[in-house]
Amino acid sequence: MRVVGLTGGIGSGKSEVSRILKELGAPVIDADALTHQCQRRGQLVWRAVWDRYGWGILGPDGELLRRKLGHIIFHEASEREALNRIVHPAVKRQIQERLAELERQGSKVVVLDIPLLIEGEWRTQVDEIWVVYSDPHQQLARVMARDHIGPDEARRRIAAQMPLAEKVQYADHVIDNQGTLLSLREQVTQLWRNAHTIA
Template sequence: MRIVGLTGSIASGKSTVSAILRELGAPVIDADAIVHDLQRPGTPVTEAIAREFGPAVLRPDGSLDRAALGRIVFSDPARRRALEAIVHPAVRAEIERQVEALRREGRAAVVLDIPLLFETGWDKRVDEVWVVYVDETTQRARLMGRDGLSPAEAEARIAAQMSLEEKMRRADRVIDNRGDLARTRAQVLAAWQAVAGGAEGARPSDEAHSGEGG
C-alpha cells in the first residue's frame, strides 16, 4: 500500500484538496479530525491539556475552548511545543492504527491529511509528499476573510508553521491552489490516478465531475 502525505498551511486550501480526494474514492485519514476526537470532553488528552494550561482553556461543559488555547499557543512557541508534546503522540498512534486497518483491507493507497506533516516528521514515514500551495499574500487574505482575524493575528498563525515556500521545496508533488476549483480538481485527479492506478481512480472521478454542477 502506497502512503501519501498531504499537507499545506493554514488557509492554503488543503481541506478542499482532501474533499476532492474523498470524492475520487481515496481513503483519507484526517489528522485534524483525529485531534478533535481525542480532545472531546473527558478524554485523557483533554484532561492533560487542562492540567498543563489551566481550567481557563475549558468551557463549562468540559469541552476544549480552542480559541482560548489558540491565543496562548500561537503567541508562545514554548507553550505550543508543550501542547504538541501532549497531542502528537496520541494522534500518531491513531493514524498508525487506521493505516494498518486499511492495509488489511487491501487498499492500494491511502492519503494522510496532516497539517504539520514536516514539523512532526511524518514526511519520513510516507512514500510521497503532496503540498497544497498558495502565495503568502493570498494565504493571508483568505485567512483574515475566513476567520475574521486582524493582520497581526493572521501573521502570527502563518508564522507558527513552516513556510509554504519551504514545504513546496520539500514536496514530491505540488498542488497549486491559486486558481479556480476546476484547475485544482484537475491536478488532484491526475495526482491520485498516478498513485492509485486507472481503475480505482477513474470510476469515482466520473461521479465527481458529474456532481460538480458547472
Template sequence: MIVGLTGGIASGKSTISEMIQEMNIPVIDADKIAREVVLPGEPAYKQIVEFFGTEILEKDGSLNRKKLGAVIFNDEEKRLKLNSIVHPAVRLRMLGRRDELLEKHKSVVMDIPLLFESKLTHMVDHTLLVYVDKETQLKRLMERDHSSSKEALSRIRSQIPLGDKKKWADEVIDNNGTLEESLQQLIHIFTKWDIL
C-alpha cells in the first residue's frame, strides 16, 4: 500500500509525517530528495550548472539556493527549465526508494507537498491530506517564519487552497485541534486502509 501524504504550507504535514514514522511506517520525503538530487556530482546538479552557469554556486561548489531562487523568481521560462531538470530526478529517486522499502514493509508513505499540483496521484494508492482552516494556517506560518501577514498570505496564495485539495483527497486529517486528535484520526484512517 502506497499512501501519498500532502498538505499546504504550515498545515502540520511534518508533524503527521513524524507520527507515521513513529508507527514504524517508512516515509519518503520529496523535499529531502529534492535537496539530495542537486548535490554536487548528481546528474541534475550538472544539468543545472550547465544551464544556469557557475554564478549560482557557493565557493564550495554547492548550489546557492538564494541566487538560483532570485534567477527563477521572475522568469517563468527559467523556472520551468529548473523544474524540468529537478522534478524527473526527484520522481525517479522516490520510486527507487519506494520499491526498495516495499521489499521489507507492507506500506510506504510518500510525503509529497505538491502531490495534486504536480499531478503525481498515479504514484500512490491513496491520498491523505493534512488540513487546517485559513486562519490557523496564516497564524502558524507567521509564527513559524516570523513573517508579516502580507508575506505569509502571499506564500499561502501561491498554493492551491487546502479547501480545494480537500475535495480531491481520499481522506483528510483535520489538524486544527490537538496533536492527540490528529493522531486519533490518523490511526482511524490507517486502520480503515489496513495499514496498521
C-alpha cells in the first residue's frame, strides 16, 4: 500500500485539496478530524487537556473551546509543545490503526492528511509528500476570514508553523493553490491518477 503524505500551512488550502481527494474516492486519513475525536468530552485526551488548562477552556456543554485553546497555544510556544505531547500519541495510534485497516481492505493508495507532517516523524513514514502552496498574502487573507481574526493575530498563527517556502523543499509534488478552484481540482485529479499508476 502506497501512503501519500498531504500537508501545507495554515490557510494554504490543504482542507480543500483533501475534500477534492475524497470526492475522487481517495481514502483520506484526516489527522485534524482524529484530533477532534480524541478531544471530545470524556476522552482521555480531553481529560488531560482539562487537567492542564482548567475550566476556562470548556464550554457550557463540557466540550473544549477550540478558539480559546488556540489563543493560548498560538501565543505560547511552550504551551503548544505541551498540548502536542498530550494529543499526538493518541492521534498516532488512531492513524496506525486506520492504516492497518485500509491495508486489510486492499487499498492501493492512501492519503495521510497531517498539518505537521514535515515537522513530525511522519515525514519518514510516507512514500511521497504533497505540499499545498499559496502565496503569503492569500494565506493571510484566508486565515483572517476562516478564524475571524485581525491581521496581527493571523500573522502570529502563520509564524507559529514552518514557513510554506521551507515545506516545499521537502515536497515530491507541490500543489499550487494560487489560482482558481478549477486549476486546483485539475492538479489534484492528475496527481491522484499518477499515484495509482505508480502503485
